[in-house]
Amino acid sequence: MKPAPTRVVMVSAGFWPAVGGAERQALELSRALRARGVGVTVLTRRVGGAAPREEVHGVPVRRLRVYGTGALDSLCFLFGALGWLLKHGGEYDVIHAHLAGSPALAAALAGRWLGKPVLVKLGGGRGIGELAASSRTSLGRLKLALLASLKPRFLAVVPDLAAEAREHLGGADIEVLPNGVDADRYKAVSPEEKRALRARLGWSGAVFLYTGRLSWEKRLPWFAGLWLKATEGRDALLVLVGDGPELIPSSPRVRVLPSVEDAAEFYAAADAFVLPSVSEGLSNSLLEAMSSGLPVVASAVGGTAQILEEGKTGLLFGKDDEKKAIQQIERILNDNGLRTHLGAAARLEVERRYAMAHVVERLLDLYRGDS
Numbered sequence: 001m002k003p004a005p006t007r008v009v010m011v012s013a014g015f016w017p018a019v020g021g022a023e024r025q026a027l028e029l030s031r032a033l034r035a036r037g038v039g040v041t042v043l044t045r046r047v048g049g050a051a052p053r054e055e056v057h058g059v060p061v062r063r064l065r066v067y068g069t070g071a072l073d074s075l076c077f078l079f080g081a082l083g084w085l086l087k088h089g090g091e092y093d094v095i096h097a098h099l100a101g102s103p104a105l106a107a108a109l110a111g112r113w114l115g116k117p118v119l120v121k122l123g124g125g126r127g128i129g130e131l132a133a134s135s136r137t138s139l140g141r142l143k144l145a146l147l148a149s150l151k152p153r154f155l156a157v158v159p160d161l162a163a164e165a166r167e168h169l170g171g172a173d174i175e176v177l178p179n180g181v182d183a184d185r186y187k188a189v190s191p192e193e194k195r196a197l198r199a200r201l202g203w204s205g206a207v208f209l210y211t212g213r214l215s216w217e218k219r220l221p222w223f224a225g226l227w228l229k230a231t232e233g234r235d236a237l238l239v240l241v242g243d244g245p246e247l248i249p250s251s252p253r254v255r256v257l258p259s260v261e262d263a264a265e266f267y268a269a270a271d272a273f274v275l276p277s278v279s280e281g282l283s284n285s286l287l288e289a290m291s292s293g294l295p296v297v298a299s300a301v302g303g304t305a306q307i308l309e310e311g312k313t314g315l316l317f318g319k320d321d322e323k324k325a326i327q328q329i330e331r332i333l334n335d336n337g338l339r340t341h342l343g344a345a346a347r348l349e350v351e352r353r354y355a356m357a358h359v360v361e362r363l364l365d366l367y368r369g370d371s
Helices: 021-035 070-088 102-114 132-133 138-149 161-169 191-201 220-230 265-269 283-293 302-309 323-335 336-354 357-370
Strands: 009-013 039-046 051-055 060-065 095-098 120-123 153-156 174-176 204-211 236-241 254-257 272-277 297-298 315-317
Touching: 009 021, 009 070, 009 102, 021 060, 021 095, 021 283, 021 357, 039 070, 060 070, 070 102, 102 120, 102 138, 102 153, 120 161, 120 302, 132 138, 132 161, 153 161, 161 174, 161 302, 161 315, 191 265, 204 283, 204 323, 220 236, 220 254, 220 323, 236 283, 265 283, 272 283, 283 297, 283 323, 283 336, 302 336, 315 323, 336 357
Parallel strands: 009 039, 009 095, 039 060, 095 120, 120 153, 153 174, 204 236, 204 272, 236 254, 272 297, 297 315
Antiparallel strands: 051 060
16 A cells, blocks of 8 residues: 655635635644644635734645735636645645635646646535536636546535536546544533533523524525524524624524634534525534534535434425424424434434544545545
8 A cells, every 4th residue: 555645735715714614624634634644734815914824723824815806816826826836846745625616726737737646625515516606607617627627536525516516527536525523522511511601601491503604505594583483482592603694683582693713612502403504515514513412403405415314313304394494493392302312323423424533544545546
């Protein structure tokens, strides 16, 4: 067996403190790889007052200046990243790009010219992610065709996204590799610790939690209305943690909190997790909630439907089925045994398939070029 490469450059259009699934996963993968002795450098865009060189949680980050917005911003990063990768080719063994945009194209071109392996990790939900968006414009279709012709190793987080990717990338071979979660950091706590956390947070009753981006595809106002109906007259609280363009007013029974770097204490203090999206790839927040032993109530879409088993590791409803959504909320409220069973089963599923240690082990195989 070939030894695993010891130096990797992660290329991502955004990185911490930007909040998003790809950015979070790039950071967590980088930290986990470095813990395994792999040298990781992140190459990303420089926005605002960010320094051109810094360390984020021990991970070296190089930020490239971009100009303008939209296509100009993307072209700036494409050529800037390509130039950096070619200039520093002696400093890394593998290029790992996140999402099928300008980072992936820069990575694939540099890899072809330098003879280095390239992995491109695809993300987003079917029909609303970057692949779908690119397919709607002539420039986007050209980008996807060029990317497919360069033949990097494509990774998709769930089979649903892999199927969509094959449609847009000319039948390219797609490896399914899920997101990973730090199962040591996200875990259930004792009843005493939970009570102490809830007292500090000011939470009481049955607490349903959402963490992530506040955007239209998550359908949080729609779900909050159903939740209020299902919990009328009950001691219950819906907590939404995140930032984004969707405006959701706080009320005594619906609390909106800003995004935090580490939501482990929120998961530990909650009773259930909700994810009512119209489409999903594989939500990092979903994996964190499962790892924390929380029962999940979610719409049966994309990767969510592919990793949760109805009645065993979660409760699902059709994305437009309001009646079923209310029924599933009520089941969580009324059945303590069901909550305990679902949460324990979800935690076991994470330990079996989605713990970061498993994902990194497979990733190291792929870096070596193993099939």
